[in-house]
Amino acid sequence: MLSCGLPVSRQVGVAAYEATRAMAELNLQLGRSVMVDAVNDSEQARQTWRTAASRTGARLDFVHLVITDARKHEQRLRSRDRGLAHVGEPAWADVQRRRADYAAWSDKVLEFDTTALTANEVARALLSRLSAKQ
Numbered sequence: 741m742l743s744c745g746l747p748v749s750r751q752v753g754v755a756a757y758e759a760t761r762a763m764a765e766l767n768l769q770l771g772r773s774v775m776v777d778a779v780n781d782s783e784q785a786r787q788t789w790r791t792a793a794s795r796t797g798a799r800l801d802f803v804h805l806v807i808t809d810a811r812k813h814e815q816r817l818r819s820r821d822r823g824l825a826h827v828g829e830p831a832w833a834d835v836q837r838r839r840a841d842y843a844a845w846s847d848k849v850l851e852f853d854t855t856a857l858t859a860n861e862v863a864r865a866l867l868s869r870l871s872a873k874q
Contacts, residue, residue, distance in 0.1 A: 741755060741756050742826035748826075748827075754784075757788045760776060760778070760788075761788045761789070761791065764792050765796055768792065768793075768796035768798045769796055776789065779838075781838065781841065781842045781843060782843050783843055783846070786843075790847075799873075801850060801870060801873070802848070802849040802850065804850070804851045804852070805851075805862065806851060806852070806854065807853070807854050807855050808853050809855040812855055813835070813855075814832050814835075817829070817830070817835060818832070850866070850870075852866065
């Protein structure tokens with residue numbers, strides 16, 4: 741959306757969630773599994789995925805990845821480069837502000853502390869926990 745010239749704004753962010761929800765619903769209706777990587781820091785954002793699940797009869801699992809070691813979190817942030825053309829990397833102060841505004845979870849959530857885990861270890865643990873729920 742940003743590459744089309746739309747300005748960075750809350751409305752564009754909501755539109756991006758809604759576009760992703762629509763694509764997720766289409767794939768769920770085709771019987772595919774869908775995994776969405778999103779911040780989901782508000783009830784409004786989380787409702788997007790509840791809506792998709794209820795419209796399609798799909799199971800919904802929220803996964804929350806955290807880094808409990810603040811020093812390691814800041815270090816990872818400083819060394820990160822996602823290569824996104826229209827979205828820069830946040831500063832540590834941005835992360836702290838966002839954390840302060842993060843809505844408490846009302847849903848059951850699978851939480852993983854990634855302080856000492858590799859991405860592959862998190863993926864294996866996640867798949868194991870989700871498979872056990874089926």
